Amino acid sequence: MDKIQYGKFNFSKENWEKDFGLLSKALDASISGIIITDNTQPDNPIIYCNQAFEKISGYQRHEIIGHNCRFLQKDDRGQQARSILKNAVEKGIECTVDIRNYRKNGDLFWNELYMSPIKDEAGNVTHFIGVQNDVSARKKAEQDLRQQQDQMERVIQERTLELRDNEAFLSSIIQTVRESLLVLDPKFFVVSANTHFLKTFKVNAEETVGKHLYDLGNHQWDIPQLKELLISILPTNNPVEDFEVEHDFPHIGRKLMLLNAYRVELEGQYKDQILLAIEDITDRREIERRKDDFLSIASHELKTPLTTIKGYIQALERMAPKESSDKFKTILGKTAVYVERLNTLIAELLDVSRIQTGNIELHKAPFDFDKMVVDSVEAIQSAAQQHTIIVKGESGVRLWGDESHIIQVVNNLVSNAIKYAPDSNEVLVYISRISDYVKLSVTDYGMGISQEDQKKVFERFFRAGDIQQRFPGMGIGLYICDQIIKNHEGTLWVESEKGKGSTFSFTLPIKEGDLDAE
Amino acid sequence: MPNKKILICDDDEGILDMLELILEDTGYTIIPEKNSLNIKHLIEDQLPDLILLDLWMPVLSGDQVLRTLRKNPETMHLPVIVISASREGKQIAAEAGASAFISKPFDFDELIGTIKHYLN
8 A cells, every 4th residue: 555655645554445445436436437457467457447437338347357458349450549559558658549449239439548557666567557538429520520621622622623614614615706805904904815816816815915905916906996995985884885996907907896895893803804805897897798789780780671661661651542441551550560569679679788787878968858748749649540649738848868768768658558558548648847857647548557566567577467468568668768767867656556547657857957948 | 843862871772772762752863872982972973952871881981971071161061861770870960960860760751851851
């Protein structure tokens, strides 16, 4: 008992039995499992265990005493912790290991084992004290944490890959599109340029990216219209679409470009960067021009023989003897009508092509609006004996516009009024001046147009379903009228009731400088 | 009615024939010409009272002919009616100094009316 006296307890010889009992109660009160092994005996058997050790291991004292500690490892012998233990036992040093142990019922628990040697005066290890704590909960938490970390890492890796994929995908799209794309920073320095830009403008990435837009290619991008777009227009009109810029580039020549500009408004690292899409429409315009030229020539060439035919028909009509049969006169009359229709079709074909390409040329000059209407109506009246066309009202305005185009509209509206009201005999043309507009209305008392079709009659190639059989046509007459009126900054509209008739009206603005007709 | 002369210049023979035929009953003398290069000579030679002139003609176009005529004091006031199937014809004719413009295909009454207007 000498050794015990070295401790903090001040045991007396009289009380040692009582004191020892106190000490072992203290050990039993510990929540850590505590064992003592005897290193002087073969295989270092356990000679003491406290209650906590019984609880942790699930074995009872009589099943523990006399065993080597390894019985707790069951068949799980490959652990690294074991070799650390073995080494400590051999060298007689202390150590701490986390080791997988198994309870009596076979359940695994993580044992945090602190092992410390006890030595005699000669330095020989006589005993080992083992203190054990069941750290399964902590181990599990650690493991869960590690698993979560692993999973998080995996997700991050996947996301990163996805992002990289996405970026590569987007970038491949940007590089593939047949449109030049530039990204500019807020000060108009080039952040990036796609392949098509580099190819079209014959530059390389090094001399483009990081440079100021206006400095590119020896200042060839220092274009006043482009500056206007970026400095004056874009800040207040975002995005800007279809902004046309024409420029003569030193090396690649004259280019007609259609620009779309978009300033990033989203907060973040891209804010105020400018995306500039540049479409080279030089070739397209050239093709359109050639098509218009071709159609122009074709229509001229088609009209030449038509002129001859019409001339002969008119000659025949004049030469026809008074006593010639009705059938003869009807045939001549019908031939004239169809020649006229062919003439209209040829003209419309050319008009549509030009309207589509925006190449319709207006030759504006002042003209007497009322006289123009009266003359047009007279010409139609002479050919339409069945109908009476009544002109009412006056505007008294000399209008600034392309008279031949406005005549075309009047002709079209009045001809339609006759064409689509075959069973009525009156067409009313009403001229008026309202505020700073002239207004013309053409009213017929014919078949009318359904509400649904009213919205579509000004569309190109629209034909109301029920009239195609009776009144063949291409469906471009009203489309052309609408475009002509729009080209004169006016409005064309229709009011109609099915079965009762229609009124087509247009207004044209009277500009300052348009003189009142004398 | 005094026998007035009308010079018609159009590179299309069909139109020339037709015009000659429909105008011959009107009592005018018709001088048809296919080649615009001959106009100058014909004017000097035949002294027409009025010219019906096409616009699109090979080598020398109608408006070129017209401009030359308008520069010459002798022909400055000669009535020239331009007849064309071209949509821009009216504008071109007016700028070149045409007396009147009639679009192809034309209306017989309109043509006769215009001719009479300038010959009376």
